[in-house]
Amino acid sequence: MDAVDNPLLTKVYMPNGSLQHFGFFGGGPASDKQKNYLRALLRQHAGDPTTEAIRTYMNELRENPEGPVTAATRTRRNSLYAAAATPKALAYRTLSGLVAAAVEAGKLIRTGDFLQRIGGSDLPDGVQSWFGRHVAKAYRKATGREPLRVWAQHRTTGKFIHVMVYGPIDDALYAGLRSYKATRHLLASNFAEAA
Incomplete structure (x- = not known):
């Protein structure tokens, strides 16, 4: 009116x-x-x-x-318009904040990055996902708290997912390799290369 x-x-x-x-x-x-x-x-x-x-x-x-x-x-209204126009990658990067910066700097790694580093990048997505669960369980048992999380783009589907990150030489990564039957062979080959 x-x-x-x-x-x-x-x-x-x-x-x-x-x-x-x-x-x-x-x-x-x-x-x-x-x-x-x-x-x-x-x-x-x-x-x-x-x-x-x-x-x-x-x-x-x-x-x-x-x-x-x-x-x-x-x-x-302008804030909502700006948020709607923000690219997804930038929005998820903003949500992750300093954790994403630490992942990019190599101070923290995702379980998929760890598997790639030790030669397990050819494992199917399902196996890699279960490996991540075993690592998270080992981390919770060792520290009594939840691992840090970061938003990352899935390597095959391209969707943004919330994944856990750890220190590059965190004991939970190796405990996960030991506890999950489908990744034990990576641990054995890792030790054989070191010897």
């Missing part, structure tokens, strides 16, 4: 042509004192057609989600 639609509102002082900032110089959020003063005026002149037109207009503004835009709603 626009103020010019109601002839009773034409005689009301409206800065910027809107009752949203009724009685304020330059607009902006109303103080409690200003709100109470307006409420008192509306109460005092209740029943007057102009007062009721103002009251109706103000109530419609309050209930209309597409009504006038305040500074707060403009900021909120």
Whole structure:
């Protein structure tokens, strides 16, 4: 609803042509004192057609989600637009924060990276996933807490998944190799190369 639609509102002082900032110089959020003063005026002149037109207009503004835009709603709306336009990779990187930076720097590694390092990159996804579960179980048993997690893109599907990360020489990685039957052969070949 626009103020010019109601002839009773034409005689009301409206800065910027809107009752949203009724009685304020330059607009902006109303103080409690200003709100109470307006409420008192509306109460005092209740029943007057102009007062009721103002009251109706103000109530419609309050209930209309597409009504006038305040500074707060403009900021909120622009933030939502920016978030919607953000590429997925950047959004997940932001969620992971410093953990993702540590993974990129090599200070933390994913179980898939560890398997690749010791020659297990040819293992099927299911085996690698179960290896990750065994490593997580060993880590929880050794430390009594959950491993750090990072959002990473799956190597075959391309979807972003939440994976656990560990130190490059964490004992849990080797305990996982020992405890999972499908990866024990990697541990044996690793020791044979070292000898």
